[in-house]
Amino acid sequence: MSKIVLFNKPFNVLSQFTDAGNAGSTRKTLSEFINVPNVYAAGRLDKDSEGLLLLTDDGKLQHRISDPKHKMEKCYWVQVEGEPCEEDLNKLRSGISLKDGMTKQCKAKIIEAPAALWERDPPVRFRKTVPDTWLEITISEGRNRQVRRMTAAIGFPTLRLIRYRIGSWTIDGVENGHWVVQTLS
Structure with missing residues (x-):
């Protein structure tokens, strides 16, 4: 066992x-x-x-x-700076060109802040003039810092990244x- x-x-x-x-x-x-x-x-x-x-x-x-x-799928809760729209999410879903090549297609959607969220120490630094959005992104590959690089590539830097699920x-x-x-x- x-x-x-x-x-x-x-x-x-x-x-x-x-x-x-x-x-x-x-x-x-x-x-x-x-x-x-x-x-x-x-x-x-x-x-x-x-x-x-x-x-x-x-x-x-x-x-x-x-x-x-x-x-094996990995699902992430991702807090990004800014407010991505469906067109932005479609870019993620289709695959993003990164320096180490194209990412595979993934699942991406806007979600509410997760209910079971804990306080982070130290807290995420927010800018009063820039809104933030929570995304759920599910990938089936695992390159170095991949999700962060994907959100940055579409213009929405990651503020907080939480892996929710593996398989x-x-x-x-x-x-x-x-x-x-x-x-x-």
């Missing part, structure tokens, strides 16, 4: 258990939150992103979750900074 840890990663936490390259660093790592032995992150989530990070003790499952060839796993019921373990047969 293998296990999977669903961790709701806070802002400013590295997706690894040690900060090997930075002796004396004060950056937070997974070791400050998770005390489950022999689990490893299946994929990564940038330090400045929040939400679902999966960890497992099953190497094959870890590979299936993180390898782009398996096309069928979500952060529902998992408070920010906490984790739950599921046993898989």
